[in-house]
Amino acid sequence: MPKKCTTDISGFGNRLVALRKAAGFTQQELSHKLGVSRRMIAYYEGETEHPPTTILPRLAQALGVSADELLNGSGRREETSSSHAVAEYIHRLRPNRETGTTTIYPMEHGAKRKACVREVYHENDIRIVEGDSRRAMAQIPDNTFQCCITSPPYWGLRDYGIAGQIGAENDPDAYIADLVGIFREVRRTLREDGTLWLNIGDSYTSGDRRWRAPDKKNAGRAMSYRPPTPKGLKPKDLIGVPWRLALALQADGWFLRSDIVWNKPNCQPESVKDRPTRAHEYVFLMSKSESYFYDFEAIREPSANGQEAKNRRTVWNINTNGFHGAHFAVFPPELVRVCLLAGSNPGSTVLDPFFGSGTVGLVCREYGRECVGIELNPDYVKIALERIGETNPTNLASPHAR
Numbered sequence: 001m002p003k004k005c006t007t008d009i010s011g012f013g014n015r016l017v018a019l020r021k022a023a024g025f026t027q028q029e030l031s032h033k034l035g036v037s038r039r040m041i042a043y044y045e046g047e048t049e050h051p052p053t054t055i056l057p058r059l060a061q062a063l064g065v066s067a068d069e070l071l072n073g074s075g076r077r078e079e080t081s082s083s084h085a086v087a088e089y090i091h092r093l094r095p096n097r098e099t100g101t102t103t104i105y106p107m108e109h110g111a112k113r114k115a116c117v118r119e120v121y122h123e124n125d126i127r128i129v130e131g132d133s134r135r136a137m138a139q140i141p142d143n144t145f146q147c148c149i150t151s152p153p154y155w156g157l158r159d160y161g162i163a164g165q166i167g168a169e170n171d172p173d174a175y176i177a178d179l180v181g182i183f184r185e186v187r188r189t190l191r192e193d194g195t196l197w198l199n200i201g202d203s204y205t206s207g208d209r210r211w212r213a214p215d216k217k218n219a220g221r222a223m224s225y226r227p228p229t230p231k232g233l234k235p236k237d238l239i240g241v242p243w244r245l246a247l248a249l250q251a252d253g254w255f256l257r258s259d260i261v262w263n264k265p266n267c268q269p270e271s272v273k274d275r276p277t278r279a280h281e282y283v284f285l286m287s288k289s290e291s292y293f294y295d296f297e298a299i300r301e302p303s304a305n306g307q308e309a310k311n312r313r314t315v316w317n318i319n320t321n322g323f324h325g326a327h328f329a330v331f332p333p334e335l336v337r338v339c340l341l342a343g344s345n346p347g348s349t350v351l352d353p354f355f356g357s358g359t360v361g362l363v364c365r366e367y368g369r370e371c372v373g374i375e376l377n378p379d380y381v382k383i384a385l386e387r388i389g390e391t392n393p394t395n396l397a398s399p400h401a402r
C-alpha cells in the first residue's frame with residue numbers, strides 16, 4: 001500500500017525558529033541574507049497572523065481578489081443603508097471602471113490616466129479623489145494650493161493590506177522616506193506663498209510584542225499589528241517620529257516655522273505607571289518659501305487680562321471630539337479651522353492628501369474655501385462622502401453635478 005502523503009506543516013514555525021537559532025541567525029540577519037523583510041520571517045515563524053504588507057497586495061492582485069477577501073474570506077463589513085446609497089453613487093460616478101477613464105484634476109496635457117486614481121466627487125468647492133496620493137498628485141499642476149492641512153497615518157498603527165498605504169512600512173526610516181516623497185509633491189503643488197500644516201503623533205516601540213487586544217475605549221488607537229522594534233531603539237522607547245519627520249522635511253527643502261503642541265485636555269487615559277499619560281501631538285507649520293501667507297490676525301487668542309487679543313501661542317488646547325464612524329483618529333474641526341484661517345484666503349484651494357473621513361473638506365465648505373481631498377482606502381472615501389453629502393444632501397442625488 002502506498003504511503004499516505006501528507007505534509008505536516010503544524011510544526012513548521014517552531015522548526016524554523018529552532019533551525020534559525022541553531023544556525024546563529026537573528027530574524028534580521030536571516031531576512032538580510034534572503035533579501036526579504038524581517039516581517040516575512042516573523043510571519044513564517046508564526047509570530048504574526050498577517051503576511052507582510054508588501055506581498056499581500058501583490059498576492060491579492062495576482063489572484064484577482066481584494067486584500068480583504070484574501071485575509072478574511074468573504075468577511076466584508078456590515079454595510080449601513082446610507083453606505084449602500086454612497087456605494088451606488090460612487091458606482092454611477094465612475095463612467096468606466098475597467099479602463100479608469102475618469103479624470104481626476106484638470107490634467108496636464110498628455111498626462112497618463114491612472115486606472116487606480118478616480119475622482120469620486122466633484123462639486124464647485126470639493127473634489128474627492130480615491131487613490132494613492134503619490135499618483136493622484138503627480139497629475140496636479142504646480143502652484144495650485146494655498147495650503148495643505150493634513151494628518152498622515154501614524155507609523156505602525158494599522159496594516160490594511162492596501163497597496164500604497166502609508167504607515168505599515170517595516171521601520172520608521174522607510175515610513176519617513178515615504179512621507180518625504182509625498183510632501184515633496186505637496187510642496188510642488190503649493191503656491192510659492194503656501195504653507196503645510198502637518199499633524200503628526202508619536203508612538204512607542206513594541207518591544208517585539210506582536211499583538212495587542214483591541215482597544216475597546218478607542219478604536220482609533222487600537223493596533224491591528226505591531227511592527228518589530230526598529231534598529232537602534234530599545235523596548236519601550238518613544239520613537240520620536242514627529243521630530244524625525246520634521247527634520248527630514250526641513251532637510252528636503254521645507255522651511256520649518258513652528259512646532260505647535262496640540263494639547264488634548266480630554267485625552268484618553270493610559271494604563272501606564274512609569275511615565276506621564278500622553279496628551280499631545282504636534283502640528284508643524286512649514287512653508288515653501290521664506291515669506292508666505294499667514295493671517296496672524298485671523299487666529300489671535302484672548303489675553304488673560306481681557307485686554308486686546310494676543311498673537312496665537314504655540315500650545316493649542318483642543319478637545320478631541322472625534323467622529324466615531326472611522327477607525328482612526330479624525331481631526332477635531334476646531335484644529336482644522338485655526339490652520340485654515342491662518343493659512344488661506346476665502347476662495348483659495350486647500351489640499352488634504354490623507355483625507356480620511358473628510359474633516360478638512362467639511363471645514364473648507366463651512367469657511368468658503370475649496371478643497372481637494374485624496375484618500376486611498378475606499379471604506380474611508382465612503383465615510384467622507386457620507387459626511388460631505390450630509391452638508392449638501394442634493395449632491396448624492398446628482399453624481400455629475402458641477
Ligand SMILES: C[S@@+](CC[C@H](N)C(=O)[O-])C[C@H]1O[C@@H](n2cnc3c(N)ncnc32)[C@H](O)[C@@H]1O
Nearest residue numbers: 132133153165166330331354356357359376377
Ligand atoms: C489619520 S487618517 C486621516 C484622518 C483625517 N484627518 C480625518 O479627519 O478623518 C490618515 C488617512 O490616510 C490614508 N492613507 C494612507 N496611505 C495613503 C496614501 N498613500 N494615499 C492616500 N491616503 C492614504 C489612510 O487610509 C487614512 O484614512
